[in-house]
Amino acid sequence: MRKVDAGRLRLRHRALLVLGLVLPAACGGERGSAGTSSRRAREPRIDVVGLEGVEAALQGRRGKGVLLNFWATWCAPCVAELPELVQVAEEFAERGGVLLGVSYDLMVPGAEAAEVPGQVRAFFARKGLDFDVLVYDAADFDGINSRFGLPGEIPVTLAFDRRGDLVDRQEGPGNRARFAEMMRRAVGK
Secondary structure, eight states, rough: EEEEHHHHHHHHHHHHHHTTTTTTHHTOOSSOOTTSSOOOOOOOOEEOOOOOHHHHHHTTTSSSSEEEEEEEEEEOOHHHHHHHHHHHHHHHHTTEEEEEEEOOOOGSSOTTTTTTTHHHHHHHHHOOOOOEEEEEESSSHHHHHHHOOOOEEOOEEEEEEESEEEEEEEESSOOHHHHHHHHHHHHHH
């Protein structure tokens, strides 16, 4: 797991920008690699939002089982679990299961809200991913950490049922079996 720490991020900002071109290939290959869909059903929606936007996105998905995944392109464990999250979401789509990401890519000092969605979209294209992402943008992360009981480390995946109630959580990296268990609880079947 990666500790979300602005001081450390500041020191690594320049190195991460350079590694941004290398990391995707080192953490799961290119589009169509094992565990990712080789064809894109649609373009993912990528929006920059605050806590209210995250709340609205969850509200808009009421009636569905939702896995809400907190991640970042610079977080190796986050990137490693994405293909299995996508697989589970695809398997449960007909039963009303969806995956929604909350990216912490704007946490890196110097990151620009106008540029990060394009960077996330390019990352998704390289990886063959196609789920909706909310790029979190707020003055601090205390609000979202408090609202969702987040430990300050990512990845974290939360499962919400069709009524919007939290029914399961995975702190740290998960795997396909764990995500399927969470999605079963979310969709109620």
